[in-house]
Amino acid sequence: MTPELPRGRTVLTGNEAAAVAAVLARAQQIACYPITPQTLIVERLAELVAGRDDVVFANLDSEHSMFGYALAAERAGSRCFTATSSQGLLYSHEQLHRASRERIPLVAVNVNRSIVAPWSLEPDLADSISQRDTGWVQLYCSSGQELLDSVLCAYRIAEEAMLPVLVCAEGFLISHTAEVVDVPSQEQVDAFLPPFRPPEDWLLDPRRPRAFSGLPEPNDYATYQHNVAEAHDRTRELLAEVAHDFAAAFGREKVASLEITGDRAAETAIVTIGTIGETARELLTDDEPPLVVRVHAYRPFPADELAAALEHVSHVCVIDRAPAFGAPGALGEDVRSCGIPATDIVCGLGGSDVTPETLRAALARSRVESPERAAVYLVGGA
Amino acid sequence: MAVWLDEVIQEESLLYPGHAACAGCGPAVNMRHFLGALRAATPGREVVLVIPASCWTIIAGAWPVSAFGVSVYLTPFASAAAEASGIKSALGQRGLGDAHVVVWGGDGSTNDIGFATVSAAAERNEDLIYVLNDNEAYMNTGVQKSGGTPEGAWTTTTPVAAPRKGMKKDIDRIMAAHGIPYLATLAAGSVPELKDFRAKVTRAAGLHGFRFLHALGACPPGWRYPTGQSVEIVRRAVESRYFPLLEVDAGTWRITYRPKHPLPVSEFLGTQGRFSHLSGERLALVQQHIDERWDLLERLEAATASEGVTK
Numbered sequence: 001m002t003p004e005l006p007r008g009r010t011v012l013t014g015n016e017a018a019a020v021a022a023v024l025a026r027a028q029q030i031a032c033y034p035i036t037p038q039t040l041i042v043e044r045l046a047e048l049v050a051g052r053d054d055v056v057f058a059n060l061d062s063e064h065s066m067f068g069y070a071l072a073a074e075r076a077g078s079r080c081f082t083a084t085s086s087q088g089l090l091y092s093h094e095q096l097h098r099a100s101r102e103r104i105p106l107v108a109v110n111v112n113r114s115i116v117a118p119w120s121l122e123p124d125l126a127d128s129i130s131q132r133d134t135g136w137v138q139l140y141c142s143s144g145q146e147l148l149d150s151v152l153c154a155y156r157i158a159e160e161a162m163l164p165v166l167v168c169a170e171g172f173l174i175s176h177t178a179e180v181v182d183v184p185s186q187e188q189v190d191a192f193l194p195p196f197r198p199p200e201d202w203l204l205d206p207r208r209p210r211a212f213s214g215l216p217e218p219n220d221y222a223t224y225q226h227n228v229a230e231a232h233d234r235t236r237e238l239l240a241e242v243a244h245d246f247a248a249a250f251g252r253e254k255v256a257s258l259e260i261t262g263d264r265a266a267e268t269a270i271v272t273i274g275t276i277g278e279t280a281r282e283l284l285t286d287d288e289p290p291l292v293v294r295v296h297a298y299r300p301f302p303a304d305e306l307a308a309a310l311e312h313v314s315h316v317c318v319i320d321r322a323p324a325f326g327a328p329g330a331l332g333e334d335v336r337s338c339g340i341p342a343t344d345i346v347c348g349l350g351g352s353d354v355t356p357e358t359l360r361a362a363l364a365r366s367r368v369e370s371p372e373r374a375a376v377y378l379v380g381g382a
Numbered sequence: 383m384a385v386w387l388d389e390v391i392q393e394e395s396l397l398y399p400g401h402a403a404c405a406g407c408g409p410a411v412n413m414r415h416f417l418g419a420l421r422a423a424t425p426g427r428e429v430v431l432v433i434p435a436s437c438w439t440i441i442a443g444a445w446p447v448s449a450f451g452v453s454v455y456l457t458p459f460a461s462a463a464a465e466a467s468g469i470k471s472a473l474g475q476r477g478l479g480d481a482h483v484v485v486w487g488g489d490g491s492t493n494d495i496g497f498a499t500v501s502a503a504a505e506r507n508e509d510l511i512y513v514l515n516d517n518e519a520y521m522n523t524g525v526q527k528s529g530g531t532p533e534g535a536w537t538t539t540t541p542v543a544a545p546r547k548g549m550k551k552d553i554d555r556i557m558a559a560h561g562i563p564y565l566a567t568l569a570a571g572s573v574p575e576l577k578d579f580r581a582k583v584t585r586a587a588g589l590h591g592f593r594f595l596h597a598l599g600a601c602p603p604g605w606r607y608p609t610g611q612s613v614e615i616v617r618r619a620v621e622s623r624y625f626p627l628l629e630v631d632a633g634t635w636r637i638t639y640r641p642k643h644p645l646p647v648s649e650f651l652g653t654q655g656r657f658s659h660l661s662g663e664r665l666a667l668v669q670q671h672i673d674e675r676w677d678l679l680e681r682l683e684a685a686t687a688s689e690g691v692t693k
């Protein structure tokens with residue numbers, strides 16, 4: 001017997017929230033391959049869709065196959081869902097690139113986990129941040145609620161932009177933490193998210209034989225890529241539109257690209273991503289509180305919006321939760337590319353704690369480092 | 383016989399003229415006959431070809447032009463069997479599940495990089511036809527050794543001074559061990575081989591579940607012989623028992639063609655530059671291995687026939 005979906009305000013882990021969101025989004029295909037800490041998403045989904053004849057649950061032989069299966073099934077007309085972490089995302093790298101270039105609106109959840117070596121199951125963002133150039137829209141969450149909401153929005157974004165969307169949430173901190181999550185009803189979700197109706201000229205239809213992804217002339221190849229870039233540019237506005245519709249449909253705010261808290265006239269700003277954004281808000285009651293900017297949409301990067309948010313700030317400290325080798329951290333680089341001098345601090349690697357104290361230390365350190373420096377590491381419990 | 387051949391030759395080819403295969407490409411002959419026999423067996427059923435990186439990425443034509451009269455989905459090297467599974471399932475959800483979904487994967491893709499995925503699709507008994515397009519090396523990248531490269535063969539990564547050791551992977555036994563509904567080897571040699579080829583495609587077309595067709599395709603640039611000889615070389619591969627024609631139908635092994643007077647394998651090997659360095663003891667060893675495998679197939683046939691193994 002298929003278990004009932006939770007409804008209304010319920011205590012759920014992040015992984016459960018993601019699984020429930022996939023069902024509410026009426027994913028028709030769930031492609032599965034296990035990896036900690038993603039496993040509970042697919043385990044829960046297996047239970048939730050068991051016995052349903054409108055959903056296929058497919059156990060594959062690797063993440064490479066899992067993404068391949070889901071991309072091809074989307075191309076043949078099914079709305080799909082999949083999830084992975086860490087090594088699994090890296091193992092799929094060639095499929096990720098291809099997904100955006102084939103304009104496949106797949107939605108996947110990445111439960112962030114650090115990368116070997118050495119082995120660690122604990123969170124940092126190196127797995128998905130290192131996929132930033134694959135052409136996926138990337139959304140980073142800071143709570144189970146935001147994870148559920150973002151999966152629902154991700155389908156709207158993906159299918160309107162015809163781009164794949166990766167919804168990221170840190171392992172354990174979100175995936176295994178139980179919190180109160182407001183679960184919408186199926187009727188509400190159906191009103192927000194129409195069925196998957198991809199463009200006819202994109203869809204694989206055996207009755208209209210065509211070749212997909214064949215080898216083009218160089219100029220056609222370049223145009224293909226340019227189209228992806230343009231789709232990303234259009235997606236910035238779409239993110240705002242979908243967040244607006246979400247708030248109207250569910251009566252709850254949804255961050256579009258950036259979450260900005262504190263006083264825009266503050267002298268200092270912390271720019272960060274993921275759960276650290278939540279922690280940083282605890283500094284808002286400090287004597288000299290910083291402006292806190294949490295990046296939710298990492299790709300497309302909300303450059304103009306960020307520049308506007310930081311207009312009056314004189315000192316910017318970026319917190320990157322992914323290692324940076326031989327260059328500034330990824331987020332630090334993005335902030336600087338907006339013409340904003342910023343000191344880039346790397347911390348929280350491999351699940352090392354990032355407390356308000358860590359962030360105060362990061363701020364202090366950022367004031368004495370030259371912003372031209374590459375990444376400044378806070379390690380050893382600093 | 384002549385009438386049959388006339389009909390086959392006159393049927394509309396679903397691989398169009400203008401495709402980008404080399405002159406004398408054996409796999410192109412296989413593709414034409416495979417698609418022709420499939421369409422003839424099930425005229426009302428659409429076909430979707432799923433093709434991993436291989437020579438066929440190029441043969442398919444310069445996108446958006448297509449050399450095929452059926453849909454073609456070109457995939458990365460390692461994932462074709464998984465992608466075909468996804469397509470089959472999704473088409474089913476759209477009410478189009480009657481279409482044949484066919485993987486056309488090279489020996490490199492099938493034996494090596496995509497093997498786990500092929501094995502998994504077989505283990506799940508996906509409703510697919512998987513054609514192993516075996517030209518016995520990584521040809522698209524310029525003739526490198528794969529798991530399907532035969533004993534003693536020269537390739538650019540097994541040069542004459544360090545030739546391929548050991549026999550090619552026995553993919554037929556490996557795939558049969560998955561307990562799939564149907565497996566057969568195909569060779570488009572002269573009329574008897576071609577009849578066998580098309581009869582097996584017809585058989586596969588009428589079944590459900592994972593069907594594995596292993597097609598030998600001669601490759602002039604990779605095997606090093608003049609382009610006009612592909613059909614004759616494939617015929618000799620069969621007549622010398624180098625490439626036995628067999629099928630495994632619901633677990634029962636059957637040798638589908640027994641050469642009356644088997645040629646020595648040197649009559650096959652000697653046609654190709656890739657084996658030109660083989661002589662004496664090394665050649666005798668290849669002959670021995672060919673004979674041993676044939677005996678093994680005879681035993682498998684006898685054993686499964688008497689036991690009536692079914693799956």
Ligand SMILES: Cc1ncc(C[n+]2csc(CCOP(=O)(O)OP(=O)(O)O)c2C)c(N)n1
Pocket residue numbers: 435436437438458459460487488489490491492517518519520521522523528
């Ligand atoms: C992951 C990956 N590794 C390597 C390649 C390069 N590559 C493309 S086609 C090919 C050879 C394919 O050999 P086979 O499967 O035997 O098919 P054939 O070219 O002989 O038809 C190789 C090695 C690739 N496309 N992807």
Ligand SMILES: [Mg+2]
Pocket residue numbers: 488489490515516517518519520521522
């Ligand atoms: Mg090959």
